[in-house]
Each structure stands twice: as C-alpha cells, then as structure tokens.
Amino acid sequence: MKSHQPKQLKTQLFSCGFFRHCGQTVLSPTATGPTPPPLPLTQTHTSTTCESSTSSSSNSATTSQSFTQWRFSIPTPTSTPNTPPLPPPPPxxxxxxxxxxxxxxxxxxxxxxxxxxxxxxxxxxxxxxxxxxxxxxxxxxxxxxxxxxxxxxxxxxxxxxxxxxxxxxxxxxxxxxxxxxxxxxxxxxxxxxPAERALAALELMCTVPEGAEEVRAHALAVPVMVTVMGKTGARGKEYAIGVLAVIYGGDMGDMQTAPPEEVARAVELALQGDCSARGKRKGAQLLKTLQHLSHPHSHDTS
Structure with missing residues (x-):
C-alpha cells in the first residue's frame, strides 16, 4: 500500500479583520481622531488630574488582566489621563x-x-x-x-x-x-x-441484509451472544438478544448452531437479571421463536 503524507490541517485562529481591529484600537480604543495632547499640569488642575489618573488606573486594572495572554510588543501610551478604560478584547x-x-x-x-x-x-x-x-x-x-x-x-x-x-x-x-x-x-x-457499544453496532449491522447473513454464517455468533448475555449490563443483554433474534428469526437453512432449547434457557436467565424494558420485549419475542423452532408442530391442530 502506498504511503501518503498526511494533509496539513489549516486552522485560521485569527482573521485579518481581527488584526486590523487590534492595530486600530490598542493605542486608542475609542478615539476616532488623533490622540489629544495631555493637559498642562498647573496648580489649578492638580487635584482633578490626580483624581482622573487614579480613577483611570483603577478602572483599567481589571481590564488589563484579560490582556496577559496576548503579549503584543506595542509601546504603552505615555499619558492618557482622560482616556476611558480599554474595552475587552474580541473573543x-x-x-x-x-x-x-x-x-x-x-x-x-x-x-x-x-x-x-x-x-x-x-x-x-x-x-x-x-x-x-x-x-x-x-x-x-x-x-x-x-x-x-x-x-x-x-x-x-x-x-x-x-x-x-x-x-x-x-x-x-x-x-x-x-x-x-x-x-x-x-x-x-x-x-x-466498549462491549455494549460493539454489540449495539453489531445489531445495527444486522439491519442490512448483508449483515444479517454474515452473523448467521458465523459459527461463533450464537455461543458468543449467549456468553456476553451473562456478563454485560442491561443494554448489553438487550443488544445480544437482538442479534440472537436476527439469527433465529431468519432463514437458517442448513446452518449448524446451538439447539434452540439451550439458547432459550440462557435467554430466560438473562431476563431474570438486570435487563432493559426493550430487552425484555425482545427476549419475550425471541423465546416464542425458539419455542416454535424446538416444537415446530406443537401448535398444529388435528
């Protein structure tokens, strides 16, 4: 078999629009024009400037935490006393x-x-x-x-x-x-x-004619289903019973398999334990089929 090189999975984590948004907003997230020059530091504005600076620093403290993962090498603005807090980055x-x-x-x-x-x-x-x-x-x-x-x-x-x-x-x-x-x-x-999922897949495969024919032709199908009925949970029993119903419900022809009486005893034991409601319904129908196969003329009238 020829060896093929695996195709590279191309994953676009960032769109061009995303980078364009970052380039436009990281220095001035809300301004549409040039950044206004800093206010002159005079004695009359000292208290106002300090309060604004303190408020801006406090409001942007939590916002800056969301940028710790980005690590962009962009110079920090030298003075943004009147700039509102940066908006959160796009997800x-x-x-x-x-x-x-x-x-x-x-x-x-x-x-x-x-x-x-x-x-x-x-x-x-x-x-x-x-x-x-x-x-x-x-x-x-x-x-x-x-x-x-x-x-x-x-x-x-x-x-x-x-x-x-x-x-x-x-x-x-x-x-x-x-x-x-x-x-x-x-x-x-x-x-x-894993056992339950495998049996569920097997029962699904039996719904197509090719799958039903394959399972009837397999010499180990019946003994394996009987075995797993005794050790799996409720769902596993249901699927195994469903597979057995396919085997004994179709045209068996000259197929050599376990006697219906033995299979019926195993099904009865399985139904006495933990079994789903659907499994019990399937089991009851299977027992009727097995009984008919064991005594094909029991219901004949003279």
Whole structure:
C-alpha cells in the first residue's frame, strides 16, 4: 500500500479583520481622531488630574488582566489621563478541533491513519462521536478496516464504529470490511461500555441484509451472544438478544448452531437479571421463536 503524507490541517485562529481591529484600537480604543495632547499640569488642575489618573488606573486594572495572554510588543501610551478604560478584547475563535464536513473528515483521517492511527482515531472521536448524524457519506474502506482491527486495543474504536453504524450506508461499508466477524470475535474480551457499544453496532449491522447473513454464517455468533448475555449490563443483554433474534428469526437453512432449547434457557436467565424494558420485549419475542423452532408442530391442530 502506498504511503501518503498526511494533509496539513489549516486552522485560521485569527482573521485579518481581527488584526486590523487590534492595530486600530490598542493605542486608542475609542478615539476616532488623533490622540489629544495631555493637559498642562498647573496648580489649578492638580487635584482633578490626580483624581482622573487614579480613577483611570483603577478602572483599567481589571481590564488589563484579560490582556496577559496576548503579549503584543506595542509601546504603552505615555499619558492618557482622560482616556476611558480599554474595552475587552474580541473573543478568540474556538480552536478547530472538529471538521464539520464529514467527507473531508474521513479523507483527512484516512491519510493520517497511514502514519499515526491513534491521531486519526482521536480526530474521528472528537468530530463524529459527540453528535453523530444518521446521514453520513461512506467511510473509506481502508479507514474502516483500520478501525475494526483495533477494536480491542483502542478505546475510541467502539465509539467510532457505533457512530458510523448509525448511518445505513456505513453499516454496509462496515459489513464489507469484516466488522461483523471482528465484533463477534472481540466481544468476549470487551467489558463495560466498549462491549455494549460493539454489540449495539453489531445489531445495527444486522439491519442490512448483508449483515444479517454474515452473523448467521458465523459459527461463533450464537455461543458468543449467549456468553456476553451473562456478563454485560442491561443494554448489553438487550443488544445480544437482538442479534440472537436476527439469527433465529431468519432463514437458517442448513446452518449448524446451538439447539434452540439451550439458547432459550440462557435467554430466560438473562431476563431474570438486570435487563432493559426493550430487552425484555425482545427476549419475550425471541423465546416464542425458539419455542416454535424446538416444537415446530406443537401448535398444529388435528
């Protein structure tokens, strides 16, 4: 695979208008014309000058604190006895830690993943995870493959996979990249929130025909789902039950899997523990399906 140099992220922290504003206002923030000459220091103005100077110094004390971060090398006015306090500086534009254009985000992350995968995953996490849209452009297959190879090692990986699978287009990309098998095989080693997110992504992938076919064809899918039902929290049980419902609810053909009776016992045990309301509804429907598979002629009438 060819090595690509990562594209430089160009972030404009300051606009030209911002510098123009600073250049115009730092010496004389409110005056529109030349700075008036200082008042002559006569005996009749001594007390007025001192009071004005004291007031100006006191009022600008707090304002000057907000300028400690700027460090501009600009000469200080020699005498501004009648100048009002400096206005607060305009706020800085926030640092561009996210890329609003998802297509550009995927392209930049794909290039960066060839040299620094952790940096690429961190960029995806900051930009995609907080508020993932359901309408996403297709994720590059190379980036998706790099992501699923690191489901066990990288903390953001399950977050990113789940966020991507909220889009139907990326569910298909994930299935084609081998995400179904990767989740099934890594799920027993995951714990807590990463395990729940991986199972949620797997259930979403099962909503597309290719994903459902992949999970039914995987020899470890049923035993792994039965295993994780016994050790995950309420949400994890719900997603595992959903995957089992996909496996046993479709055309199984000649697929060799665990007997429905054994799976039914595992589901019943899972429903007795901590399980979400949706998980209980899915479990009840799954038990009916498993019962029908165990006794296909039990409801036949003579």
């Amino acid at each position: 800085l534009p926030p640092f561009l830690s996210t890329i609003p254009n998802l297509q550009e985000l995927f392209h930049v992350s794909e290039l960066q993943s060839t040299t620094d995968l952790n940096a690429a995953l961190n960029l995806l996490e900051r930009s995609l995870v907080p508020n993932p849209p359901q309408d996403q452009p297709p994720c590059p297959p190379n980036l998706m493959r790099a992501l699923i190879r690191n489901l066990r090692e990288s903390k953001p990986a399950t977050k990113i996979l789940f966020a991507l699978c909220l889009s139907e287009a990326n569910r298909r990309v994930a299935v084609e990249a081998g995400a179904v098998g990767a989740v099934v095989e890594s799920a027993p080693e995951l714990e807590g929130a």
